[in-house]
Amino acid sequence: MLLKTTKQKWLGMIAGILLTVAAICMSIVYGYTNTTWSMAMDSFIHFNGSNEHIVLQTVRLPRALIAATVGASLAIAGVIMQTLTKNPLASPDILGINAGAGFAIVLFVTFFGMSDLQHFTVVSIAGAAISALCVYVISMNGRDGLTPMKITLAGAAMAALFSSLTQGILVTNEAAFEQVLFWLAGSVAGRKMEILTSVLPYIIIGIVLSMMFSSKMNVLATGEDVAKGLGLKTGRLKLIMGLTVILLAGGAVAIAGPIGFIGMVIPHIARYCIGNDHRWLIPFSGLLGSIVLIAADILSRYILMPREIPVGVMTAIIGTPLFIYIARKGFGGNEKI
Amino acid sequence: MKKYKSLRLYNEKVSFLLYPRAGMIFAIMAVLTLSIIVASTGIGEMYIAPIQVLQVFLGQGSDLDTLVITDLRLPRILTALFVGMSLAVAGAILQGMIRNPLASPDIIGLTGGASVAVVTFLTIFSDENYSLTVSINWMPVAAFTGAAVAAIMVYVLSWKKGVSTIRLVLIGIGITALMKALTTFMILVGPIYRASQVNLWITGSVSAASWQNVLILAPWSLAFIFFAFIYSRNINVQELGEEVAVGLGSNVQKQRMVMLAISTALVGCAVAFAGGIGFVGLMAPHMARRLVGSNFGALLPISALIGAILVLVSDLIGRTLFSPLEIPAGVFTACIGAPYFIYLLLKTKTS
Numbered sequence: 279m280l281l282k283t284t285k286q287k288w289l290g291m292i293a294g295i296l297l298t299v300a301a302i303c304m305s306i307v308y309g310y311t312n313t314t315w316s317m318a319m320d321s322f323i324h325f326n327g328s329n330e331h332i333v334l335q336t337v338r339l340p341r342a343l344i345a346a347t348v349g350a351s352l353a354i355a356g357v358i359m360q361t362l363t364k365n366p367l368a369s370p371d372i373l374g375i376n377a378g379a380g381f382a383i384v385l386f387v388t389f390f391g392m393s394d395l396q397h398f399t400v401v402s403i404a405g406a407a408i409s410a411l412c413v414y415v416i417s418m419n420g421r422d423g424l425t426p427m428k429i430t431l432a433g434a435a436m437a438a439l440f441s442s443l444t445q446g447i448l449v450t451n452e453a454a455f456e457q458v459l460f461w462l463a464g465s466v467a468g469r470k471m472e473i474l475t476s477v478l479p480y481i482i483i484g485i486v487l488s489m490m491f492s493s494k495m496n497v498l499a500t501g502e503d504v505a506k507g508l509g510l511k512t513g514r515l516k517l518i519m520g521l522t523v524i525l526l527a528g529g530a531v532a533i534a535g536p537i538g539f540i541g542m543v544i545p546h547i548a549r550y551c552i553g554n555d556h557r558w559l560i561p562f563s564g565l566l567g568s569i570v571l572i573a574a575d576i577l578s579r580y581i582l583m584p585r586e587i588p589v590g591v592m593t594a595i596i597g598t599p600l601f602i603y604i605a606r607k608g609f610g611g612n613e614k615i
Numbered sequence: 616m617k618k619y620k621s622l623r624l625y626n627e628k629v630s631f632l633l634y635p636r637a638g639m640i641f642a643i644m645a646v647l648t649l650s651i652i653v654a655s656t657g658i659g660e661m662y663i664a665p666i667q668v669l670q671v672f673l674g675q676g677s678d679l680d681t682l683v684i685t686d687l688r689l690p691r692i693l694t695a696l697f698v699g700m701s702l703a704v705a706g707a708i709l710q711g712m713i714r715n716p717l718a719s720p721d722i723i724g725l726t727g728g729a730s731v732a733v734v735t736f737l738t739i740f741s742d743e744n745y746s747l748t749v750s751i752n753w754m755p756v757a758a759f760t761g762a763a764v765a766a767i768m769v770y771v772l773s774w775k776k777g778v779s780t781i782r783l784v785l786i787g788i789g790i791t792a793l794m795k796a797l798t799t800f801m802i803l804v805g806p807i808y809r810a811s812q813v814n815l816w817i818t819g820s821v822s823a824a825s826w827q828n829v830l831i832l833a834p835w836s837l838a839f840i841f842f843a844f845i846y847s848r849n850i851n852v853q854e855l856g857e858e859v860a861v862g863l864g865s866n867v868q869k870q871r872m873v874m875l876a877i878s879t880a881l882v883g884c885a886v887a888f889a890g891g892i893g894f895v896g897l898m899a900p901h902m903a904r905r906l907v908g909s910n911f912g913a914l915l916p917i918s919a920l921i922g923a924i925l926v927l928v929s930d931l932i933g934r935t936l937f938s939p940l941e942i943p944a945g946v947f948t949a950c951i952g953a954p955y956f957i958y959l960l961l962k963t964k965t966s
Contacts, residue, residue, distance in 0.1 A: 367785070371792070416957050427781060431717065431960050434788050438721070438893060439953035445818035446946030450937075455814060463799040538792055587800060594796030598789050602772050605785040 279553040287558055290551060294565035298346060301572040305342035306334060309579050313338075336470075344474050345466040345575045345589070346568040348534045349544075351481050353567025354488050354560055355526040356541030357548070361499050361556070362519045365426035366604050369542030370406075370527035373433030376536035377440035378409025379528050384444045384458055388451045399477045403528030409436055410524055464537035464590020466575055477529045484525035485564065491518055492556040499554065537590040539597025540567055546604065570596075637913030640906050644920040651924055652696065655931045656688050660938070694824035694832060694888055695926045695944070699895060701836040701885040703922020704843050704915055705878035706896025707903070711850045711911060712874045713783055716959055719897035720882040723787030724765045726893070727794030729886035732761025734798050734813050738805035752831060759883030765790055766879050819892030819945020821930050828888050835884040840919060843877050847911035850874060854909065892929075892945045894952020895922050901959065925951075 281290045307318050311333045321331040352370060359368040370376050382405025386392040392401065413436050417429040444462070448455040494515050497505045505512050530537070548563040574592040581587055653672075657663040663671075663680055670676040671684045702720065709718045720726050736757040740748045769790050773783040802813050815822070843850075849870045852860045860867050885892070899922035900914065907913040929947035936942070 372788070416961070419961055428960060430785065430788070432957060434722070435953045435956040435960070438956075439949050442818065442893060442946050442949030442953075445814065446942055449815045449818055449820070449943050450940045463796075463803060538796065582804065585804065588803065591796045591800040594793055598793040601789040601792070602786055605782060605789060606772070606775060 280551045281553070287552055291558075291562060291565070294562060294569070298565050298568045298572075301569050301576075302342045302346055305345060305572045305576055306338045308576055309333075309338060310584050337468075340469060340471045340474060341466055341575070342572060343471075344469050344533055345572045347474060347478065347481060348466060348530045348537065349540055349567035349569070349571030350564035351484065351526040351530040351567075352537060352540040352571075353544035353548070353563040354485060355523045355530070356543075356567075357545040357556070357560055357563045358488055358495070358519050358523050358526075359541070360545055361495050362516060362523070363426060363429050365429055366546070367426070367430055367542060367601065368433075369539070369545075370523070370530075371437075371536060371538040372430060372542060373413050374409050374436035374440060375406045375413075375433075375523070375527045376531050376538070377437040377444070378412075379403070379405040379531035380462060380536050381405055381440040381444045382408070383532070384447050384462075387458060388447050396476050398473070399480060399529060399532040402532035403480065403524060406528035406531065407524045409440060410520060412436055414520070461535040463588035464535040464593070465586075465588040466534050466537075466571070467586060467589075469533060473533055477533050480525045481529040484522050484529065487518060487522045487525075488560050489557075491515060491522075492560050495519065495556040496554075499556070535588075535590065537571070537593055539593045539601065540571055542604075543597045543600045544570060546600065634907070634910065634913050637907045637910075637917065641913075641916055641920070644917060644924075648696075648920050648923055648927070651927050651931075652692055655692055655927055656684055658931065658935055659683075659688060690826050690829050691821050691824040691930070692927065693829045694821045695930045696923045697829070697832050697836045698821060698885040698889040698892060699899075699923035699926030700840060700919040701881040701922075702892065702895040702926070703899030703903075703918040704840050705881040705885070706922075707900035707911070707915055707918040708843055708850060708874050708878045708881075709896070710900050711854045711909075712871055712878075714854060714856065715781075715784065716901065717784055717897070717956070719894065720762075720878065721891060721893045721896065722791070722956075723783060724769050724790035724794060725762045725879060725882045726886055726891045727791040727798070728765025728768075729758040729762040729883050730817055730891050731794050731797045731801065732757045732764075733816070733887060733890075734801040734805070735761075737813060738801050741805075755831060755835060755884045755887040758887035759880055762879045762883040762886065763876075765794065766875055770875065815943060816890035818943040819890040819948070820933075820941075820943035821889045821892075821926070822934070822941055822943070824888065832884055832888050836881060839877055839880045839884075840915070843881075844912070844915050846873065846877065847915055850911045854911075889926075890943075890945065892926060893949045894956065895925050895948050897959075898948075898952055898955050899925060901955075 281287045303315075303318070307313055307315055311330060313330050313334060317330055318334055320326070321334040325331055325335065356369040359370065359373065360366060362368070363373075379402040382401045383392075383398060386397070386401045392398065413429065413433050416432040416436075417425075448458065494510060497508055497510050498512060498515060502512055505515075527541070544567045545559070545563050548559055548566050551566075552558045552562045571589065571593070574596065575589045578587040578589045578592045653665050653668050657665055657668045661683055663683065667676055667680055668684065671681050676684070705725075706719045709720065709723065710716060712718075713723075733754060736754055769783060769787050772790075773786040775782065798817065805813070849865065852863055852865050853867065853870060853874070855863075857867055860870075882896070900918045902921050903914050903918040907917050925948060926944055929944040929951075932947055933942040933944050
């Protein structure tokens with residue numbers, strides 16, 4: 279833990295907020311179209327309709343805000359899932375929740391011609407909920423109950439099933455394929471402001487819920503039995519946590535498609551910086567998630583200039599080494615796993 | 616009655632065990648596979664009765680039937696056959712080696728590695744005229760290289776005073792995710808007309824089969840399956856566990872390398888021609904084990920046939936059920952395979 283005292287933690291939070299703002303600004307200014315800081319300022323103060331100003335206002339600004347929102351929601355969803363399943367590898371993508379949401383969206387786009395943004399969100403959240411439920415129910419059953427290992431494997435199997443079904447639908451429908459390919463890779467580019475505003479309410483509810491119950495999550499993290507002994511209604515808390523994850527992950531997927539590894543990696547970095555107290559961990563992870571996703575997004579513009587790499591690919595490349603490191607370390611000192 | 620019968624020839628210079636029950640089951644499965652091949656050849660947009668199919672096979676069918684069967688249907692069916700066999704044998708070897716019922720080429724990242732390699736191959740070597748600048752014959756080599764790189768990565772990264780099976784599976788999941796991202800990346804940077812072609816291929820389909828493919832695939836897969844069969848006594852020893860195997864005088868590390876190489880080669884050639892048909896390598900060996908137990912001499916051939924049946928039937932369903940739409944075989948194998956995986960997960964003790 280890097281930041282030990284409350285004062286240091288506050289400083290860390292403030293630094294996080296400043297960095298997030300700085301990252302958003304950089305994301306607005308740097309990119310293929312040449313723009314400068316003063317131009318960016320101008321476009322907010324007196325918009326003159328020039329090419330650069332239009333790019334800044336309609337492309338870069340939504341993109342930066344979307345990256346910030348998606349990064350924060352995925353990271354917070356990851357923290358809650360890791361606490362809920364006691365599994366350091368838990369995250370919306372590893373446990374198949376992203377794949378479920380993606381499948382639901384592709385299904386509705388191809389078979390019901392869905393195009394309304396509001397519907398996108400609802401369908402995505404419903405897909406996330408269904409796959410989360412499947413994984414949870416599956417790993418509850420069986421010989422030794424809900425072990426971290428089992429939930430990871432059940433998630434991997436569900437993810438494989440859903441992505442295979444998604445591929446199957448797309449193969450039979452080439453028009454839809456081209457429409458959703460970039461979305462499926464996970465990207466924050468080319469989205470309009472409206473999609474953000476249509477999803478934002480769900481994400482805000484998710485973040486507020488996670489903050490409200492953060493102190494109870496601390497109790498749950500000490501272990502189920504202890505939490506029950508202390509008078510916590512663990513069943514209800516778990517249900518709320520599950521709901522929060524679904525809102526956050528489903529919302530994020532609706533905007534950006536399945537972006538991997540943010541949800542798994544960020545909570546670990548945040549925990550290393552600020553410790554295990556969820557009251558700090560959740561907001562800090564949110565900030566860190568925003569910063570990392572925006573940074574990955576900026577990077578993805580420059581690697582193959584003028585073409586762009588989907589940011590989901592970037593996060594996978596950054597995240598896999600850390601995943602492997604955690605998998606090698608084992609689950610919380612339990613070497614047998 | 617003893618389960619096995621031993622056979623000694625040439626003053627005991629050559630000896631092997633015979634397992635009559637496995638022989639019976641093998642015969643039954645072989646007949647089943649053949650009848651599925653015949654039926655599947657007959658079913659399609661133009662129905663050809665089984666008897667006529669057989670006539671064509673014997674070179675006595677009508678001209679039209681012969682054309683449809685030899686030019687259109689047979690390459691596809693043979694590809695399905697060999698791909699199913701290769702994947703199943705690769706899965707059986709991996710399960711024996713890793714001693715984990717959940718191991719399979721797609722879960723531990725071999726298929727993913729091969730996919731990245733093939734997509735990269737298609738992207739780099741295609742020119743403006745939609746055609747490849749190098750021979751398609753190099754594609755299995757690319758797929759094999761990709762699978763091998765993934766296999767080595769997974770194996771090395773899960774090494775920590777020996778390879779724990781669970782760690783291997785977890786690292787495999789991580790590598791698979793990375794490979795998926797890289798595949799998407801290659802699709803997006805590649806020429807756009809390749810995108811949907813590649814997508815079909817990733818899902819796993821035998822629809823693009825041609826005689827040219829079959830002629831490359833068949834020798835590869837048959838040779839390596841045969842090699843695996845010869846090597847099966849070593850796999851049997853490996854399955855007893857590392858300590859026992861060492862105690863029995865096996866060179867465990869060397870044998871593991873050979874086994875990994877065999878399964879990588881098999882996965883490579885299957886993936887090169889049919890893409891990522893998932894879960895076959897997981898399911899087939901389990902079903903075979905139910906039938907004949909875990910002696911690899913019997914297990915490998917039976918797994919091979921079951922794998923072939925799985926892919927043949929999935930392809931048959933995929934091209935007939937929603938006709939004229941074609942659903943890739945990989946979708947069906949995943950639909951059966953994922954629940955099966957979950958069933959195994961619930962049954963096995965995890966710690």
